[in-house]
Amino acid sequence: MINEVLNTKVSENCDVLVCGGGFAGISAALAAARQGKKTILLEKEFILGGLGTAGLVTMYLPLCDGMGRQVSFGIAEELLKLSISMGAEAQYPENWLDSEDKAFRTEKNKRFEVRYNPSLFAILAEQLLLKENVKILYGTYAVAVDKTADKINAVITESKSGRQAIKAASVVDATGDCDIAFFTGAPTDTFKQGNILAAWYYFLESSGYDLAALGCADIPDDQKNGENGVETLINRRFTGLDAEEISQMVQLSHNAVIEDIKKRRDRGSDLVPTCIATIPQIRMTRKLVGEYVLHDTEEHKYFEDSVGMVSDWRKRGPVYEVPFRTLYSGKIKNLITAGRCTSVTDSMWDIMRVIPCCAVTGQAAGTAAAMTDDFTKLDVKKLQCELEENGVVLHENQL
Ligand SMILES: Cc1cc2nc3c(=O)[nH]c(=O)nc-3n(C[C@H](O)[C@H](O)[C@H](O)COP(=O)(O)OP(=O)(O)OC[C@H]3O[C@@H](n4cnc5c(N)ncnc54)[C@H](O)[C@@H]3O)c2cc1C
Structure with a gap:
């Protein structure tokens, strides 16, 4: 101290x-x-x-x-x-x-x-x-x-x-x-429930400029019917209130962007990312x-x-x-x-x-x-x- x-x-x-x-x-x-x-x-x-x-x-x-x-x-x-x-x-x-x-x-x-x-x-x-x-x-x-x-x-x-x-x-x-x-x-x-990982980024490909919204939506516990409706990138949730945890979240989010780019390129896209988030994408x-x-x-x-x-x-x-x-x-x-x-x-x-x-x-x-x-x-x-x-x-x- x-x-x-x-x-x-x-x-x-x-x-x-x-x-x-x-x-x-x-x-x-x-x-x-x-x-x-x-x-x-x-x-x-x-x-x-x-x-x-x-x-x-x-x-x-x-x-x-x-x-x-x-x-x-x-x-x-x-x-x-x-x-x-x-x-x-x-x-x-x-x-x-x-x-x-x-x-x-x-x-x-x-x-x-x-x-x-x-x-x-x-x-x-x-x-x-x-x-x-x-x-x-x-x-x-x-x-x-x-x-x-x-x-x-x-x-x-x-x-x-x-x-x-x-x-x-x-x-x-x-x-x-x-x-x-x-x-x-x-x-x-x-x-308390914690936030899912999000990784929204902008990209450019020959067909145009667009926003990829990975980790698009979340549903609070008390509104879920079973487990439907949550698209999770990884099996972990984040509070957004701890510096080390937020840093890990940002790194995992960057990783999700790279994996998404690879996946899209494998499917024939020529995309390049044009912008990644510069603050943590955390909801609540x-x-x-x-x-x-x-x-x-x-x-x-x-x-x-x-x-x-x-x-x-x-x-x-x-x-x-x-x-x-x-x-x-x-x-x-x-x-x-x-x-x-x-x-x-x-x-x-x-x-x-x-x-x-x-x-x-x-x-x-x-x-x-x-x-x-x-x-x-x-x-x-x-x-x-x-x-x-x-x-x-x-x-x-x-x-
Ligand atoms: C992945 C994701 C998807 C979303 N999708 C949508 C959507 O499609 N449409 C929609 O309308 N909303 C969406 N939201 C929610 C919405 O974007 C935000 O909740 C809203 O913009 C919050 O606005 P705010 O001004 O309350 O807070 P913020 O946008 O978080 O602004 C707070 C500001 O305060 C600054 N700040 C924080 N702490 C300090 C400090 N101690 N000292 C000085 N500055 C500080 C931050 O840098 C920031 O600029 C989404 C959120 C996320 C994370």
Whole structure:
């Protein structure tokens, strides 16, 4: 054991500090900055988008319920449109980009989803955030917090500049792994079942450019009918919360890519890989245990404190209102979560972790963080008004 004595310099002071620059963090930072607040977004990598860019998970799953109704709006829709504003990777109905033409809402045979290019999205998102005056700090890892009993005073970071502290009135945990909440000692939970190995990569062959999605889908224990539906590359699962385990997972994922290339070449393909993931492709790791834990049986349920709606990407029909209480625990009053670490049951986690849901919770968290440094005291009606003014539809009975 080494005991370090640290004198950490305060490098920044802001109203809203967003930790993690995936889809949730991008949405939160946009929402907070648009409220006129001094907003900093820190990201440990040198690219925005998280799993949705560096992780090569480039399918923007549906904003609709698959029954002809769009359910996720606001920044979730804005980012979908941004993601394909310089060209999509697959076909989509042209009327989706025309805000006047809502014909897709009645197209029951199609879902409002797209495939986008990760490099284009990462740069376009960066430009959008800069336009909104968000300060982006790349290569900056949140490693600890300085706190009182129930509030974060500063988030401690490590970067090329060394160890520093960023003071903030409120903090959005958009790390995907609930790192900030964990550092504070707020209640969190982990994904006991563990994640299957994934190895998504881009390749080029004479017939074109494509994405190979190895380890495509997973199903939580409590939703399985027997063992069907899980395509596993190897017989091992991963927590995503242990450095050595994650390193092994990444190496196994690289191995799966090589084996897949060999297999395809044996079948006559001339493919070359053009891009492999630069962050671990892991779905569910750690989440907040918030004031409310949303369950997958709560479809079509009215929540007084809803901050937006999401659908189920796996099946048509279900619509979930997202209660504000799933975003904070109240143990740390100026900390709110967004994205794949919000407060849900394991079976709901598989629904809430995907890109549109991360954008919905990101917008809500960023807007709330701009309004208060104590989420337990926030007037939810005022938050809902702000969200509605910015395009969000809160309740299913408003569709
Ligand atoms: C194999 C796989 C397939 C998937 N398929 C799809 C799909 O087809 N469509 C879909 O919509 N979703 C899919 N998902 C889920 C989806 O991509 C992610 O859950 C979603 O993008 C998560 O967004 P997020 O912003 O919450 O987290 P992340 O994308 O994980 O972003 C978190 C960001 O925070 C940064 N960060 C983490 N810790 C720290 C720290 N301590 N300090 C500073 N920065 C930090 C990370 O570098 C990252 O950029 C898939 C996921 C996986 C793994």
